[in-house]
Amino acid sequence: MDKIGxxxxxxxxxxxxxxxxxxxxxxxxxxxxxxxAACPSDDVLSRLEEMQKQETEENAAAxxxxxxxxxxxxxxxxxxxxxxxxxxxxxxxxxxSFGLLGGLNEILVNAAQSASASxxxxxxxxxxxxxxxxxxxxxxxxxxxxxxxxxxxxxxxTVYMAGxxxxxxxxxxxxxxxxxxxxxxxxxxxxxxxxxVNSCPPLIVGVGIGPSMDIxxxxxxxxxxxxxxxxxxxxxxxxxxxxxxERLNNMKLGPGGTGGSExxxxxxxxxxxxxxxxxxxAVSFGCWATRKGILVIDGDGTAKVLSHSGFNAD
Amino acid sequence: xxxxxxxxxxxxxxxxxxSGDTVYISGTVITLRDDGHKRYTEEKERPGISLEGIPVYxxxxxxxxxxxxxxxxxxxxxxxxRMEKYEADFIRRSGTTFIIGKGGMGPKTQEACVRYGAVHGxxxxxxxxxxxxxxxxxxxxxxxxxxxxxxxxxxxxxEFGPVLVNIDACGGDYMSAKMKEYKENxxxxxxxG
Numbered sequence: 481m482d483k484i485g486x487x488x489x490x491x492x493x494x495x496x497x498x499x500x501x502x503x504x505x506x507x508x509x510x511x512x513x514x515x516x517a518a519c520p521s522d523d524v525l526s527r528l529e530e531m532q533k534q535e536t537e538e539n540a541a542a543x544x545x546x547x548x549x550x551x552x553x554x555x556x557x558x559x560x561x562x563x564x565x566x567x568x569x570x571x572x573x574x575x576x577s578f579g580l581l582g583g584l585n586e587i588l589v590n591a592a593q594s595a596s597a598s599x600x601x602x603x604x605x606x607x608x609x610x611x612x613x614x615x616x617x618x619x620x621x622x623x624x625x626x627x628x629x630x631x632x633x634x635x636x637x638t639v640y641m642a643g644x645x646x647x648x649x650x651x652x653x654x655x656x657x658x659x660x661x662x663x664x665x666x667x668x669x670x671x672x673x674x675x676x677v678n679s680c681p682p683l684i685v686g687v688g689i690g691p692s693m694d695i696x697x698x699x700x701x702x703x704x705x706x707x708x709x710x711x712x713x714x715x716x717x718x719x720x721x722x723x724x725x726e727r728l729n730n731m732k733l734g735p736g737g738t739g740g741s742e743x744x745x746x747x748x749x750x751x752x753x754x755x756x757x758x759x760x761x762a763v764s765f766g767c768w769a770t771r772k773g774i775l776v777i778d779g780d781g782t783a784k785v786l787s788h789s790g791f792n793a794d
Numbered sequence: 795x796x797x798x799x800x801x802x803x804x805x806x807x808x809x810x811x812x813s814g815d816t817v818y819i820s821g822t823v824i825t826l827r828d829d830g831h832k833r834y835t836e837e838k839e840r841p842g843i844s845l846e847g848i849p850v851y852x853x854x855x856x857x858x859x860x861x862x863x864x865x866x867x868x869x870x871x872x873x874x875x876r877m878e879k880y881e882a883d884f885i886r887r888s889g890t891t892f893i894i895g896k897g898g899m900g901p902k903t904q905e906a907c908v909r910y911g912a913v914h915g916x917x918x919x920x921x922x923x924x925x926x927x928x929x930x931x932x933x934x935x936x937x938x939x940x941x942x943x944x945x946x947x948x949x950x951x952x953e954f955g956p957v958l959v960n961i962d963a964c965g966g967d968y969m970s971a972k973m974k975e976y977k978e979n980x981x982x983x984x985x986x987g
Contacts (some may be wrong), residue, residue, distance in 0.1 A: 543918050546921050546956065547918065547921060549921075550922070550923045550924045553924060553926075554923045557923070559867045559868055560867065560923075561920065561921075561923050562868065562870050562922045563853065563854060563855050563870050564854070564870070564872070565856070565868075600867070601856070602856045602868075602942060602943060603941065603943070604943070606941075612941075613941030613944075615941070644872070645872065645896070648873060669980060673973075673976050673977060677972075677973070678873040678896065678897040680896070680919035727983060730980065731976045731980050732975075732979055733976060736918050736919050737897060737969075738916060738969070738972065739972055767919070767920055768919075768920055769920050
């Protein structure tokens with residue numbers, strides 16, 4: 481395991497012996513991004529395997545076959561299983577005493593830039609207004625970094641590759657409370673039904689609820705990144721997840737959106753308070769091979785990847 | 795039905811295809827997305843190669859520079875609907891007979907497919923490693939100034955597929971029928987609820 485934080489008095493070198501430097505964390509993130517591009521996270525993979533086993537339609541079964549063949553080629557070659565390696569997002573939950581906190585922004589940008597060259601990732605950052613590709617995935621808000629500062633000295637970094645197909649049907653609206661939670665479910669269902677086929681089903685559907693559009697949208701992404709098999713601990717949110725899961729699967733979009741027995745890998749709902757006058761909702765989609773990586777760096781400096789079993793963080 | 799076609803794909807061959815058929819393609823395929831379609835149809839620039847019977851693949855691949863040129867590492871389909879604005883005009887002017895992408899397309903493309911004898915097919919979304927394994931050679935890159943995803947990559951493919959015929963040249967539209975079905979499925983379930 482890599483050591484982060486300790487023994488920084490000893491200069492030079494990266495790795496166990498010398499303690500991890502900023503450069504060491506860049507390398508670790510670069511390696512994780514490479515793995516994410518070639519292999520979905522464990523939770524997504526196991527739910528996909530379950531859906532493949534349950535598929536009864538012949539055409540849909542053939543598409544699942546193609547998906548797993550695709551993943552097998554990527555596993556053996558290390559090449560990205562989807563050419564759209566997206567816009568890189570980093571969701572950082574860092575303790576205020578985390579040793580590398582001060583330089584973390586630079587570490588994340590460097591990791592995005594070096595992974596773009598080494599994996600390689602497709603250059604996807606297009607400058608606003610001039611519409612010129614920056615060529616290295618770096619630009620204003622790219623990579624996108626979301627900060628959450630907590631107590632303690634550990635850090636959790638969730639990496640997400642947001643592809644265009646998944647991002648395109650994103651939807652948000654501010655409702656009045658009298659329109660109610662049923663209206664939120666109808667909007668989610670309509671978005672999945674009319675635009676979901678372009679996001680490479682079976683989908684992960686993240687729903688956010690809050691007082692304004694931005695908060696709902698942020699929560700919809702948080703919901704999307706939750707574990708595929710997880711349930712919201714709050715009973716009403718969980719009930720909405722279950723209702724939507726059943727409703728969306730009943731549409732039978734199938735793998736690739738060309739028809740099948742089911743539609744979604746998961747429906748996750750995250751809710752904040754809302755204002756007496758507003759009930760905002762947003763929905764974010766993840767594709768059948770949603771690329772998410774979770775790296776935890778403990779206070780004692782141990783680095784561990786939670787999303788991909790068998791990942792060697794050394 | 796399953797078909798194995800060689801490019802250039804003629805109108806006669808395309809007229810045999812029906813929505814729901816599966817096709818594997820060998821020969822030359824070009825990639826083209828939003829900006830390339832715009833350049834061809836609105837800005838009226840020409841790539842300098844004949845596209846008569848050459849399949850147009852909605853794809854922005856990851857290409858790696860090699861000693862001899864470029865290698866396609868990852869090359870899955872992108873959302874075809876984004877090209878709806880340009881596709882009918884593109885089919886009319888280029889003489890292509892086969893459009894490939896993911897998801898459905900709209901009524902203008904559907905009408906152009908019937909009028910000019912062309913089809914739209916769907917490659918399984920996200921299966922970019924499978925697609926890349928069918929690409930044997932990068933023959934040329936045109937309009938490279940548009941950037942890696944948007945450039946026109948001229949590729950030699952073998953048994954490129956499976957491609958599901960979505961819009962055929964006889965009025966069939968697989969995804970439109972499916973979209974109707976999904977709506978009915980939801981309405982039925984909600985009615986029962």
